[in-house]
Amino acid sequence: MNDNVLMSRWRSWAPYLLSVLRIWAAFLFMQFGTAKLFAFPAALMPNGSTVALVSLLGVAGILETFGGGLLLLGLFTRPVAFLLAGEMAVAYFYGHAPRGFWPVLNQGSPAVLFCFVWLYISAAGAGPWSLDALRTRRRPGSPGGGMDAQA
Numbered sequence: 001m002n003d004n005v006l007m008s009r010w011r012s013w014a015p016y017l018l019s020v021l022r023i024w025a026a027f028l029f030m031q032f033g034t035a036k037l038f039a040f041p042a043a044l045m046p047n048g049s050t051v052a053l054v055s056l057l058g059v060a061g062i063l064e065t066f067g068g069g070l071l072l073l074g075l076f077t078r079p080v081a082f083l084l085a086g087e088m089a090v091a092y093f094y095g096h097a098p099r100g101f102w103p104v105l106n107q108g109s110p111a112v113l114f115c116f117v118w119l120y121i122s123a124a125g126a127g128p129w130s131l132d133a134l135r136t137r138r139r140p141g142s143p144g145g146g147m148d149a150q151a
Helices: 005-014 014-038 057-074 077-099 109-124 133-137 148-151
Strands: none
Touching: 005 109, 014 109, 057 077, 077 109
């Protein structure tokens, strides 16, 4: 097998790996929200409490839990991912950057990574393993695949 065939086969996996990235990133992202709202899988707040829903952290918890759930399923992926990228940018500059420049020192690395992953997914779409792709394929008059299936 020559290098061109190998690279061609590897590149053919790109849409599926996009779906894998979206699913796993959403699964990890949701844990930040559920930890804030339900102290599950563990409490992040001092003394094991949860956040007030009518607070900045409460809104963040709602966005992370339910927005992350939508991204996990690949439903309304582009607008939700764009919204969550913005949330992560705000989280970084509001909550982490004031503690110092370096993300590894101000504990902002997850916010930065999620911001850029969600920004990429808002442009790239959900990939073929998503409810968006399923909705696109079932829509009357729409093509049965291609870029539209990655909505």
